[in-house]
Amino acid sequence: MLLKREDLQAAADAGVLDPREIDGLLSFLTRRELQAQHGSARFSATHILYNLGGMLAISAASLFTTLAVEALGMTALLVLSVLYAIAAIGIAAMLEKRGFGIPAGIFATLAIALVPLAVFALQHVLGFWAEGPNTEHYRNYHAYIDGRWLMMELATLVAGSLLLCRFRYPFLTMPIAVTLWYMGMDIVPALMMQAGIGSEEWYVGEASQLRKLISLVFGLVMLALAFAVDLRTRRGKDYAFWLYLFGLLTFWGALSMLGSGKLAGKLVYLALNVGLVFIGAVLGRRVFAVFGGIGIAIVLGDLSWNLFRDSFVFVLVLTLLGFGLIIVGLWWSRHEAKITARLRATLPASVRELLAARS
Missing domain, CATH: 1.20.5 (Single alpha-helices involved in coiled-coils or other helix-helix interfaces)
Structure with missing residues (x-):
């Protein structure tokens, strides 16, 4: 008022x-x-400027400035990254004390984003990267999948968890979720290296399938973690969004690369994506519906192309599919409340409380 x-x-x-x-x-x-x-996290011009400025600062600290700083040597890179992180934490504490929650969270997030940079420089100073390929520049951390990044990722998770306990802002879960996403990709080469499998074999044959399966399981673990966080924080801020997003990226990405291209596999993939849409509807998480919808569109388009290639029927089938999805959407909008209520009635009380709070 x-x-x-x-x-x-x-x-x-x-x-x-x-x-x-x-x-x-x-x-x-x-x-x-x-x-x-x-x-407050409102969609306003101020909010947009805060987040845009924060993302630019994080990018400059963790990517672009390293090109110039590395020229001064890894010791200088280590010192500057640590000082930069300490300054970011100090500014975050000052802004929090003055009631500026969003920029305080952004500066705390910047400190987390600097952790892998500091660990990278420390490993170079200690000589751990002397013989490592693709480890000369920090930018390769964001470009190459490599098991040797795990130490940086573990340090980032520890630092991120500690800062999240100090600065309780949901945006701090973003670099943690990104790190888990990276770890889901890097843990596979690390395991294969321990098993004596060379990097040239990671993407072929049984090793390739194993890599995808491990990523799939890792994505499911991230989603389970996101749901646990969602339950625990159901009466407060949304700390689970970024975990859901990158957990789905890991799970859905691995799921989309699995399979031999046979019809049975495509139908299973279609069913799983339909399941994602329904999970999104029940949990009130649109990100599930987005990934599920993309997967459904991929399968339906692929089936239509292979069954009716070079035929005007292909255009007709796509049109009918489009109209069919619209009709399903209209039907769902009319019965959504009733269906959702029935589905939620079968859930545990804590989950129903979560859904009511998020709604």
Whole structure:
């Protein structure tokens, strides 16, 4: 509710408020409204500027500036990255104390993003990367899948967890989720290296299938972790969004690469993506529906192309599929509340409470 001086004066005239308290109360409410605007995650111009500036700072710290800093040597890179992280934590604490929640979370996130850079430089200083291919530049961390990145990822997870305990802002889960996504890819080469399988064999034959299966399982673990976090924080802020997003990237990406191209496998893939859509509907998480919808479109388009290639029937089938999905959407919109209520009635009380809170 937006209060004006006239409202407070009317309350004073009615005997509800002491006239001498009008100025102090109005000043207090104005400061509180400004802090709420800065601290709440609203889709506004201020919010956009905060996040855009934060992403640019993170990119500059973790990617682009390393090209220049590496020229000064890894010792300088280590010192500067640590100092940069300490400064980011200090600024985050200062902003939090003043009630600026969103920028405080962004600076704390910047500190987490600097951890793999600092560990990378420390490993070089200690000589661990002397013989490692693709490890000369930090930018390769974001470009190449390699089991040797695991130490950087583990350090980032530890630091991210500690900072998340100190600065309780959902945005801090973003670099943690990205690191888990990277780890889901890098853990496979690490295991294969331990098994004596060379890098040239990672993407062929049984090793390739094993790599995809491990990534698939890792994605499922991330999704289970996201759901556990969602349950634990159901009465407060949404800390699970980024974990859901990158867990689905890991799981759905591996799922999409599996299979031999046979019809049975495509139908199973189609059924799993339909399941993702329904999970998204039940949990109220649109990200499931997005990935599931993309998977459904891929399968239906592939089947239509292979069955009706070079035929006008292909256009007709795609059109009918499009109309069919629209009809299903219309039917779902009419019965969504009833179906959702019945599905949720079968769930445990804690899950129903989560869904009600997120709704």
